[in-house]
Amino acid sequence: MTAMAMPWLTLLKAVPWTEVMARAPDIADGAKRLWQRAAGSKGGAAGAEAASPPAEPVPPTADEATRLRSELDQLRRQTGELQAEMRASSELxxxxxxxxxxxxxxxxxxxxxxxxxxWAVAALAVLxxxxxxxxxA
Known part of the structure; x- marks a missing residue:
């Protein structure tokens, strides 16, 4: 073996494989549940409401309304991108x-x-x- 392979061999020998194998189904089930939950989510969570709404709402001006619509569209785009990334991460x-x-x-x-x-090598060595x-003799 090469000198570089020795640390890997030592590392692999140190892994408690019986415990890893025992927990593998739980890991796979957890990943499946995460993937199903991510694939099943349709939309976002509702945003937090302000602690105390204004007594008299003031209608926004035309410029403010345009800016707010633009920001809302941008947030919707970002939310869609984040959901797509989350689905891709869950699939991964x-x-x-x-x-x-x-x-x-x-x-x-x-x-x-x-x-x-x-065992075969030991038997051959004995033979x-x-x-x-x-x-x-």
Whole structure:
């Protein structure tokens, strides 16, 4: 192995894989719920109302009304963009959670395979030792 791979190997050995694997379904379920909640949200939350409304509302002038409409349109655009980003982020989180679950399943499969290979190598080592002993005797 290269010197650069050793820290990764040490890091991977330090990960409590049984705990990670045990929590993977919860992570995937949480990501699914988040994605469904984000996909299901239709609109925004109502803005906070002023603490004390004015006693007599003053109608805005034409310039103020135009400015307010412009600001409102801009806020609606920004809200739509933020909702799209939130949906995209939720989809990414869902994809990452699914990928993590598949990765953990593969790691567990590889771990079991390495265990079988270890036993096979140990058996071959015993057979080789017996063979060498017979050759030397």
């Amino acid at each position: 989180i869902q994809a990452l959670a699914d990928q993590q679950a598949r990765l953990i399943a593969q790691v567990e499969s590889h771990r079991a395979h390495v265990g079988r290979l270890t 080789a030792a017996v063979g060498w002993a017979r050759l030397l």
